[in-house]
Amino acid sequence: MTSSAEARQQILDSIRAGTESVAQSAAKLADAYAALPRAYNHHGQLNTEALLALMVERLREYGAEVVECSPGQLTATIAAQLSASGKHIFAAPAGLPAAWFIPGFDWKVDYNLTTQEIELAEGVVTSSSAGIADSGTIALHHSPAEGRRVLSLLPDWHLCVLYASQVVESLPEYFSRIPQPPRLATWISGPSATADIEMTRIKGVHGPRFFHVVLVRDERKPETAAERLPQANDL
Amino acid sequence: MTQPASDKVILDPRFAPPFPQGALNVLRNPQLRKNVAHAIDVIQSKRGKLVAEKTDWQELRSAASALRAHVLENLDAYLEEFEARCTAAGGEVHWAADAAQARQIILGLLRQEGAREVIKIKTMTSAEIQLNPFLEAHGVKTYETDLAEIILQLGEQEPSHIVVPALHVNRAQVREIFARRMGLENLSDDPQALTAAARTYLRQKFLTIPTAISGANFLVAETGSVAIVESEGNGRMCLTLPRAMITLAGIEKVLPRFGDLELMLQLLARSATGERMNPYTSLWTGVTPGDGPQRFHVVLLDNGRSAMLRRPVERQTLRCIRCAACMNACPVYRQTGGHAYGSVYPGPIGAILTPQLMHLQHAQTLPYASSLCGACYEVCPVKINIPQVLLELRAQVTNQERHQAARFLDPMYLGLRIANFLFARAGRFHLAQRFGRSGIRLFTRRDGWIHSLPSIGAKWTQTRDLRGFPRQTFHEWWAARDKEAK
Numbered sequence: 001m002t003s004s005a006e007a008r009q010q011i012l013d014s015i016r017a018g019t020e021s022v023a024q025s026a027a028k029l030a031d032a033y034a035a036l037p038r039a040y041n042h043h044g045q046l047n048t049e050a051l052l053a054l055m056v057e058r059l060r061e062y063g064a065e066v067v068e069c070s071p072g073q074l075t076a077t078i079a080a081q082l083s084a085s086g087k088h089i090f091a092a093p094a095g096l097p098a099a100w101f102i103p104g105f106d107w108k109v110d111y112n113l114t115t116q117e118i119e120l121a122e123g124v125v126t127s128s129s130a131g132i133a134d135s136g137t138i139a140l141h142h143s144p145a146e147g148r149r150v151l152s153l154l155p156d157w158h159l160c161v162l163y164a165s166q167v168v169e170s171l172p173e174y175f176s177r178i179p180q181p182p183r184l185a186t187w188i189s190g191p192s193a194t195a196d197i198e199m200t201r202i203k204g205v206h207g208p209r210f211f212h213v214v215l216v217r218d219e220r221k222p223e224t225a226a227e228r229l230p231q232a233n234d235l
Numbered sequence: 236m237t238q239p240a241s242d243k244v245i246l247d248p249r250f251a252p253p254f255p256q257g258a259l260n261v262l263r264n265p266q267l268r269k270n271v272a273h274a275i276d277v278i279q280s281k282r283g284k285l286v287a288e289k290t291d292w293q294e295l296r297s298a299a300s301a302l303r304a305h306v307l308e309n310l311d312a313y314l315e316e317f318e319a320r321c322t323a324a325g326g327e328v329h330w331a332a333d334a335a336q337a338r339q340i341i342l343g344l345l346r347q348e349g350a351r352e353v354i355k356i357k358t359m360t361s362a363e364i365q366l367n368p369f370l371e372a373h374g375v376k377t378y379e380t381d382l383a384e385i386i387l388q389l390g391e392q393e394p395s396h397i398v399v400p401a402l403h404v405n406r407a408q409v410r411e412i413f414a415r416r417m418g419l420e421n422l423s424d425d426p427q428a429l430t431a432a433a434r435t436y437l438r439q440k441f442l443t444i445p446t447a448i449s450g451a452n453f454l455v456a457e458t459g460s461v462a463i464v465e466s467e468g469n470g471r472m473c474l475t476l477p478r479a480m481i482t483l484a485g486i487e488k489v490l491p492r493f494g495d496l497e498l499m500l501q502l503l504a505r506s507a508t509g510e511r512m513n514p515y516t517s518l519w520t521g522v523t524p525g526d527g528p529q530r531f532h533v534v535l536l537d538n539g540r541s542a543m544l545r546r547p548v549e550r551q552t553l554r555c556i557r558c559a560a561c562m563n564a565c566p567v568y569r570q571t572g573g574h575a576y577g578s579v580y581p582g583p584i585g586a587i588l589t590p591q592l593m594h595l596q597h598a599q600t601l602p603y604a605s606s607l608c609g610a611c612y613e614v615c616p617v618k619i620n621i622p623q624v625l626l627e628l629r630a631q632v633t634n635q636e637r638h639q640a641a642r643f644l645d646p647m648y649l650g651l652r653i654a655n656f657l658f659a660r661a662g663r664f665h666l667a668q669r670f671g672r673s674g675i676r677l678f679t680r681r682d683g684w685i686h687s688l689p690s691i692g693a694k695w696t697q698t699r700d701l702r703g704f705p706r707q708t709f710h711e712w713w714a715a716r717d718k719e720a721k
Contacts, residue, residue, distance in 0.1 A: 003336065004329045007330040007331055010332050010537075011314075011332055011537045011541055012314070012315070015310045015314075015544060018542070019307070020308060032308075033491055033492075036298065036301050036305055037297055038498075039297065040298055041291045058511070116442075132512075135504075136512070148527075149471065149474070149517075149527060150475040150476060153468065171496075175496065176494070176497075178493075181457070181458045183519075183520045184526060186518075187500075187517075189510070189511070189512035189515075191514065192466070193514050194382045194467045197382070197401075197429055198273065198406050199402075200426040205430055205434055205466075206380075206437065206467050206471070206472050
């Protein structure tokens with residue numbers, strides 16, 4: 001569109017007329033960026049137990065259900081959660097570990113499910129990429145085990161598996177551990193909510209009303225701060 | 236465009252009444268004031284608690300302030316980088332110098348899609364360019380999907396806050412709007428039931444309307460990604476279900492790197508809604524095969540922004556991340572609510588942003604809609620010194636007026652000239668005080684307050700009372716005290 005190209009030039013010219021930027025080279029820009037003050041907390045202070053306790057506390061504050069288990073108990077824990085939900089039809093990403101497909105339920109595996117098929121699912125089970133304790137946030141990078149974005153959105157009930165080794169204390173720790181920015185990400189901090197009517201918090205507007213987290217107590221070595229998060233295709 | 240009827244709330248700064256007049260309508264509506272004060276109290280107390288628990292809050296503010304200033308100084312480079320990355324990822328970037336261009340680009344894209352209907356995520360930028368009425372006039376039906384925006388759209392009302400736009404409407408009023416517009420006679424006024432009604436109303440729209448429009452909280456130059464923070468999931472619906480997606484973003488929304496989100500996300504939710512993190516934050520990059528819209532457009536909007544970069548003091552206005560902490564903290568906003576500002580951007584940030592977007596040709600009363608108490612500056616997560624910008628804009632407004640011959644007929648101008656003469660010498664000042672005190676006593680009621688003054692004094696007393704003058708000035712008391720001591 002020519003008018004957009006003209007507008008582009010006009011806007012950039014107008015910006016340059018008001019700033020020093022045009023004199024700067026890419027290297028100078030990078031230097032100026034690197035020199036910006038960042039005196040806020042970059043590293044967590046908590047030991048593993050306190051960190052996981054905080055993660056659980058914050059998730060529960062938001063109204064998420066949390067159960068903890070050992071890696072050996074994971075399959076049984078997922079089975080118990082699915083049974084307790086009273087639901088039968090579950091959607092799942094194609095990359096979900098095979099053991100998590102608990103027999104006895106109707107699994108809709110996402111080999112290009114249509115929106116209507118996902119909408120019919122009563123719940124969904126996914127993995128996750130990280131947990132951020134400070135805000136009780138679960139990060140989905142939409143890897144094959146986490147699924148497409150729509151998969152964890154339409155079903156009213158979402159069970160999300162989080163490993164203790166994926167939990168960090170704060171956003172800066174989380175960002176510093178991501179090797180490559182994900183192309184897609186959804187950061188979830190509790191179930192869908194609104195406070196638009198008289199500031200009364202109501203759970204469940206459009207996203208899942210029920211958010212369940214299974215926290216798997218895998219080995220979380222003290223030096224994990226230096227380790228990277230599992231990458232999308234590791235799982 | 237014709238001028239709307241005067242009793243309706245007007246958020247177009249070109250036609251809106253001056254601030255004192257707009258404020259009057261609200262001050263005379265006790266229900267509205269109650270609704271606003273309640274909402275503000277809730278957010279303020281939540282925000283206060285969460286900010287207090289953050290031991291590095293001031294360091295976060297300083298870092299964010301410096302980062303946003305750096306972006307503005309190098310805006311051209313970061314916009315070009317964003318454009319290149321977003322394009323490489325399968326998005327298409329369009330540039331709009333003003334509101335009219337943005338509307339035309341969006342309409343053109345919708346026509347290309349054959350769209351007769353469009354679902355929208357809350358975007359104040361689209362309200363700024365008055366997109367909905369334009370699209371409706373050109374045969375495209377718009378569906379707002381944020382709960383507050385549905386209330387406003389169905390109730391044919393205007394937003395009064397940038398984060399919780401319907402905070403001036405209470406549950407009974409929401410019930411009335413939903414019952415009438417959704418045909419639900421037996422709806423209760425329980426917020427849970429009202430929210431459920433909105434969920435049902437929108438579900439089918441999400442699943443069937445294949446085109447969406449959003450705003451943007453952040454654009455990431457390094458990756459060409461767009462980030463949106465929200466609570467309800469309506470954003471996620473609009474970002475994942477449609478086949479085509481159009482994002483309208485002000486040019487100032489860009490951040491240099493993906494990692495900069497670690498800073499902004501810590502500040503935004505705490506400042507905006509008093510949460511550690513909002514329920515959902517979405518990030519997407521161009522088009523991803525098999526996931527979400529397969530045609531993605533970003534419209535970068537200038538509309539007066541680039542011109543604001545030229546003045547170093549006013550430039551800081553563009554650091555804003557639209558958290559609304561300033562309006563929640565503002566004693567003026569608390570009394571008047573948002574509609575008085577005659578703009579989709581109310582409160583302290585609106586008082587500096589709106590006149591600048593209008594190149595100071597309209598909304599000249601807004602820089603005066605402040606007591607300069609500085610509460611807005613104190614809470615601002617990117618440290619915009621709003622009082623400083625207000626003063627700068629006041630100076631510009633005054634300079635504009637200085638060139639008008641009619642100023643000699645303006646009682647305010649003449650009054651200030653007289654004040655200037657009196658205040659220049661201590662003797663004149665003391666004399667004026669003595670005369671003023673005996674004069675003002677005529678208007679002071681028994682309770683010690685002045686409730687109404689004639690002529691120019693009414694400008695003050697029509698919206699507030701004035702404390703009567705004391706019998707003695709501080710200087711007189713001090714002198715008397717010295718004498719007694721001797």
